[in-house]
């Protein structure tokens with residue numbers, strides 16, 4: 011059977027869940043990871059870049075080109091999430107020192123290079139703030155229109171936020187970038203908190219990860235244990251840790267894992283209390299174009315099975 015692989019660029023801010031998204035992409039025969047670009051978000055730009063390099067080193071993928079991107083959001087000052095991901099941005103495991111070099115390109119230059127060299131359209135996956143994606147769309151609009159198949163992103167929420175009452179972290183960090191991406195006319199697929207909060211990995215499942223006998227799974231056991239700490243706060247009402255970013259790659263691997271609905275999604279950029287809120291027109295009240303396929307439900311057991319199978323594949 012011929013498997014048609016999907017060529018992707020992953021723009022991320024590792025970040026524990028970003029690292030797991032990287033693992034899913036690398037492990038899947040359905041995905042060809044053409045490049046990794048990094049954004050400032052979960053940690054500083056230096057740390058997220060280093061974390062992407064260390065993760066690919068751990069995964070044995072030092073041939074994949076990596077480039078760092080934005081130093082700050084487009085307008086706001088950078089706010090990071092060391093309280094969630096730790097001082098390094100990827101605390102909880104000893105990760106190998108990279109033996110390969112970062113590309114002598116910026117993130118958007120690497121994106122442009124991959125798209126120019128590709129004979130087919132490429133999917134851009136964004137699992138951090140959307141700064142690099144916005145800059146790419148502004149600097150290379152024709153290339154984006156010609157060679158971007160779609161943008162699949164983790165970000166936003168239809169309702170409750172996780173960083174301010176109605177704002178999710180990735181969009182909080184750079185609302186102006188999200189505004190550019192959501193209004194660029196590129197097909198969009200969104201993994202909001204509504205689905206990622208359902209995509210929890212439970213404590214006993216994290217223990218099962220620790221029982222998988224390979225070095226990658228052992229490292230991710232430590233990473234998931236650390237990532238679980240922040241999410242144990244009873245205010246969240248979680249039974250486990252929400253695996254936000256892996257939802258994007260899981261969608262590309264198997265859309266049947268998700269229930270989705272097409273709707274218009276835009277972002278508030280001026281609200282005193284709501285700057286960064288994604289406004290999802292679920293009931294079609296605006297008459298605006300349904301620009302985004304929004305994931306709203308997930309088959310959690312099958313999602314976890316995909317993660318376990320992916321971890322085992324590194325044996």
Ligand code: RIB
Nearest residue numbers: 025027137138179180254
């Ligand atoms: O709100 C969750 C998102 O913010 C995830 O992408 C996580 O990695 C952080 O970037």
Ligand code: CA
Nearest residue numbers: 025028137138
């Ligand atoms: Ca992220």
